[in-house]
Amino acid sequence: MLDRYKKKGGFNQLLQLLETSPTTKREQFLGLISGESPAWEEALRKRILTIDKVYSWEGQYLVEIFSRVPPLTLANALHGAPPEQVEQLLSCLPPISKRKITDLLAESNPNPAEKSTCISKMLSEVRGFIAQGILKLERIDPDLLIPENIEEMLSLGGFTVPMPTYEQDATKKDAKPHVVGETTDPGAQQEVDFLKRKLNQLAAEVNALKHENSVLKDKLTQIKKIA
Known part of the structure; x- marks a missing residue:
């Protein structure tokens, strides 16, 4: 399974596949990957961008995301979250923008598939912001950074942990x-x-x-x- 991803850029392709897969399917993929290379599985799992990771970021970074994604996408992604979490997450936005999202939250009623699609769209947008330099992972979460030659590093035995x-x-x-x-x-x-x-x-x-x-x-x- 990993052979096709060992070329340059393959790690990012596989990471994107995992990030856009449902949780159950993602874990199945990671299980297969672990069977071939525990180093790849560890490196991928460490860098998978999830919506929970994004929501854990500070407000100064969340506002960069929330102000750029389509309001309905954000509202559907937040749908079903506890009111206190929604309040905390949207507190980074100006009052008018926050009101717009909360109004959409009250009006929309996405099914699980629609919510999942919106979350995937948001994660794709975040990856784009990272690639464009709008979001700096070295400031937000250095553990998510992907070395330029990561495929080569993994093929040489992965990232060694000091023993x-x-x-x-x-x-x-x-x-x-x-x-x-x-x-x-x-x-x-x-x-x-x-x-x-x-x-x-x-x-x-x-x-x-x-x-x-x-x-x-x-x-x-x-x-x-x-x-």
Whole structure:
């Protein structure tokens, strides 16, 4: 199953497939993926964008989303949520915009399939905002960032988690735990953390530029057809 997604860009394609699949089907997919490669399953599960993750973001980021998605899509996605949650989520909007959404919530009555479709649309919109640089994952949720060469990294064994080893000291009864890949030098650790954040930021910028380039190519193609 994974062979077709191991090429460059395949991780994003598979992630999009999982994000737009119903929860039950998504878990089935992840089970199959885990059977082939636990590293892929872990990396995908960590980066799957769900509506609950989006709703957990701070208001300054939610307003960027809610003000850009169609009001009816947002209302249908929120339909059925507890009133206190709706109130909390919409508190980021100006009063007029908030009133418009609450009015639509009162009027609309989407069935489960319609609500699911609107949630998928919202998640697709959020992915687009991320690609365009409107939303910065390095500020919102760095764990969702996707390295540029993630397929290659996974094919080389995935993301290694530091495992504790033990420095044997013959003069002491107890061994000292030492975590591979970490340092006890605060200055060095800060530099490592900075470089990691910088790498994630650059990866996000590259993805945004790729999306912009794709949009411009499509426009150029349309212009050529008209000409």
